[in-house]
Amino acid sequence: AQKVTQAQTEISVVEKEDVTLDCVYETRDTTYYLFWYKQPPSGELVFLIRRNSFDEQNEISGRYSWNFQKSTSSFNFTITASQVVDSAVYFCALSDLLQTGANNLFFGTGTRLTVIP
Amino acid sequence: NAGVTQTPKFRILKIGQSMTLQCTQDMNHNYMYWYRQDPGMGLKLIYYSVGAGITDKGEVPNGYNVSRSTTEDFPLRLELAAPSQTSVYFCASSYADRGSGYTFGSGTRLTVV
Numbered sequence: 001a002q003k004v005t006q007a008q009t010e011i012s013v014v015e016k017e018d019v020t021l022d023c024v025y026e027t028r029d030t031t032y033y034l035f036w037y038k039q040p041p042s043g044e045l046v047f048l049i050r051r052n053s054f055d056e057q058n059e060i061s062g063r064y065s066w067n068f069q070k071s072t073s074s075f076n077f078t079i080t081a082s083q084v085v086d087s088a089v090y091f092c093a094l095s096d097l098l099q100t101g102a103n104n105l106f107f108g109t110g111t112r113l114t115v116i117p
Numbered sequence: 118n119a120g121v122t123q124t125p126k127f128r129i130l131k132i133g134q135s136m137t138l139q140c141t142q143d144m145n146h147n148y149m150y151w152y153r154q155d156p157g158m159g160l161k162l163i164y165y166s167v168g169a170g171i172t173d174k175g176e177v178p179n180g181y182n183v184s185r186s187t188t189e190d191f192p193l194r195l196e197l198a199a200p201s202q203t204s205v206y207f208c209a210s211s212y213a214d215r216g217s218g219y220t221f222g223s224g225t226r227l228t229v230v
Contacts, residue, residue, distance in 0.1 A: 004159070045207065045221040063196055089160055102148050102167045103211065104175065105219060107159030 002027050002096045004108035012114045013082050021077040021111045023092030029053075033099040034068065034075045035105060040088040048090075051075060082115045089113070119143050123208050123222035130198040130229045138193040138225050140208030146220070147213045149191040150175075151183065153204040154224075160207060166191055167213070198229045 003026040013019045025034065036048040049059065051068050059066045063080045079086050089112045099101040124139045142149065147168050152160035162175030166185040180202055182194040191210075195202060205226050209219040 009157075037221075042223075043205070043226075044223045045209075045219075047218040047220070050218050064173065093159075102165050102173075102213075103217070104150075104162050105160070105167070107161075109159050112131075 002094055002106045004092050004094050004106055006090075006092055006111050008019075008110035008111045009109070010112045010114070012116060014116050015084060018078060018080050019082055019113065021079075021090050021092075022058050023075045023077065023108060025075065025092070025094045027094060027096075029097065033103075035093040035095070036066065036075075036077050037091045037093060037107075038088045039110070040090065045091070047106065048077075052067050079113075082113075084115050084117050087113060087115045121210055121220050121222040123206075123225050125225060126223065127226050128228070130195070130227065131227060132197050132198060132200065135194070135196050136227075138195075138196070138208075138227075140191045140193065140222060141189050142191075142210040142220070143189065144147055144220065145188060146210035146213045147188070149185065150209045150219065151181070151191070151193045152207045152209065153177065153202075154207060155204050155205075156218055162184075163193065163206075175183075200229050203227060203229045206213075210230060 004023045032053045034051045038046045065078045067076045089110045091110045092108045096104040096106045121142045150165045151163040164183040166172045208222040211217040
């Protein structure tokens with residue numbers, strides 16, 4: 001069965017510290033996609049990154065970086081030099097192929113990050 | 118470029134009342150989805166649609182109905198509101214590609230009292 005585990009419910013860091021958000025997944029599929037979304041206090045969901053199961057290269061985008069390891073079924077997210085604007089709930093999600101071909105995103109329970117100035 | 122637009126943003130319903138949550142997208146996406154987010158939880162799929170006239174149940178469809186008469190619109194109907202339906206509802210759309218990320222609406226916060 002599809003499952004996404006974000007074991008860290010809440011994390012607090014002081015501004016400029018680095019922080020890593022963990023994501024562990026389970027899937028029966030050999031081809032799948034993993035996503036990270038940010039939900040700031042305003043409530044909307046903002047797409048951050050997509051990674052397919054055949055691409056294990058790490059990715060860096062500014063202060064954000066992602067570490068995908070199939071061997072441990074993990075897709076961790078690191079924020080370098082955190083800023084107050086990074087305070088949000090972060091969701092990891094796994095694609096789940098529905099019968100009609102549509103794509104359900106199976107979400108973890110989220111990690112609430114608070115960056116203290 | 119509006120993306121996905123949801124209305125209303127907030128609503129309070131009494132038990133047994135009905136309402137429709139509206140969702141419109143202007144990106145010509147074939148796939149549309151309704152999710153609910155309960156406090157401290159991730160999102161769960163209620164219903165989805167792969168095109169006009171085609172809808173199917175997700176993980177938590179009980180108490181809801183949908184229709185998709187056009188590519189742009191995907192309303193969610195609550196027929197007899199119950200306190201268990203108190204949640205934040207998100208509409209999303211995507212291309213017909215498994216790797217496509219979703220574009221989400223801003224959400225509707227619904228309270229049933």
